[in-house]
Structures are given as structure tokens and as C-alpha cells.
Amino acid sequence: MSTPPKSPASCLLRGMPLLFKRGIRPYVFIPLAINIALFAALAWLLASQFEHMLEWLMPEDSWYSFLRWLLWPIFAITILLITFYSFTTLANLIGAPFNSVLSARIELFLSGREPQDHSGGLMREILPAISNELRKQGYFLFRAILLIILSLIPLTAPAAPVLWFLFSAWMLALEYLDYPMANHGMHFRQQRRLIKKRRAGALMFGSLLTGMMLIPGINLISMPAGVAGATLYWHHRLKSVAASA
Secondary structure (H helix, E strand, C coil): CCCCCCHHHHHHHHHHHHHHHHHCHHHHHHHHHHHHHHHHHHHHHHHHHHHHHHHHHHCCCCHHHHHHHHHHHHHHHHHHHHHHHHHHHHHHHHHHHHHHHHHHHHHHHHHHHCCCCCCCHHHHHHHHHHHEEEHHHHHHHHHHHHHHHHHHHCCCCHHHHHHHHHHHHHHHHHHHHHHHHHHCCCHHHHHHHHHHCHHHHHHHHHHHHHCCCHHCHHHHHHHHHHHHHHHHHHHHHHHHHHHHH
């Protein structure tokens, strides 16, 4: 890689070709197959249950049923983002051990050596990776519950899609930057402190990744692309900040 990427967008774009390098591919395609199966199941569930949910929230014989035409697209976008959050949570929980190794393999390609705190194998990564993923999801869960409540209140529902998008961007920045940072021995609290110092760049990275995850087809490769982009972002942008902290 001749010149370091200069922005979160370039980190994502320049990270994707690395996914097809020898020694990296297996940690991409196995979680990809899991993602395809999960996305197909959740897409079917969303399509079959959305109209029932709208009828439960705003029955046609209610006095406020005239709002259906106005709030339908808002609820549709909100439900889509809630489903996206649920899908991301489950996919990341299953893919966490693969993602940790994937990040280490990409860093090996970039620097010629693996992170010092990386355990070195997929089987050794399973329990620590899942445990770390559960800690992250505990952090996200409380905030997601508050957003769900706001999404169901007619007065605050119009703002819900914007809030969900910003929440998703921040969540994804923390989610994917965790893999290279955890491989260097940084705990989740330390990671949050460091990422807050580069909040704008982290939100841009998460926003771009959120956009990728909302595009059919592209969303299937967004998880490994996020890991690759986050590893590049850490290696070229955040590592020096951590060293000087």
C-alpha cells in the first residue's frame, strides 16, 4: 500500500481488496455464508410482520388512523433500521471470532507482524471474542431500548429515523474498531475514550458503513469490509493517537 488512506471513506474502499488476499479469504467467506442465511430469514420476517405491526400501532378504525399515510414511511424506515440493528447484533456475535482473526491477518499484511495481544488462532478467539461482543451489546442495548420507545411515540416518531441512523453510525464505529484495538490489548472503555477524540471521523466511518448495510447485495459484504476498513483506520490513523495518549 503506497500511501496511507486519508479519510474513513478511503479506508473502507482500500480495505475491500485486501479481503481477497491469500490467507485472508477463509475468514471472509465463512461469515459471509452465515450473513446471507441470517439476512434472508430476517428479510422474510420483516416483510411478513410489518403490516400487522402497523395495524397494531394505528388501527384503521381509530380516530388517528388518518396519520397512517404520513407515518407509514417513517415507521417503515424505523422498522428497517431496528431490523438492521438486530441483524447486525446477531451477525457480529456469530462472526466475532472470525472478525478478530481477520483483523489480525490484515494487520499482518500491512505491517509484517500480527498484533501482540492476538491469541493466534480461531479456536482460541471464540470465547474471548464472544465475551467481548456481549459487553459491547450490553452498552448498545440500553440506548437501543430508549430509541425504540421514542420510535413508538407519535410525537417523537418523526425524529426516530435520524436518531437511529446516528446511533447506528456510532454503534458500527465502536463495533468494528474494537477488533484491531482489542487485538492490541485495549479494553472497551479505553476504546471509547480514544474514539471520542476522533468522534467526527468515527461517525463518518460508521455512517458510510451504515449506508453500505442498507444497500441490498452490498450489505452482505459490509461486515468483512467494515473489519478491513477499521483495521486500516486503526493502523494509519488511531494507532499513533493511542501511542501518544
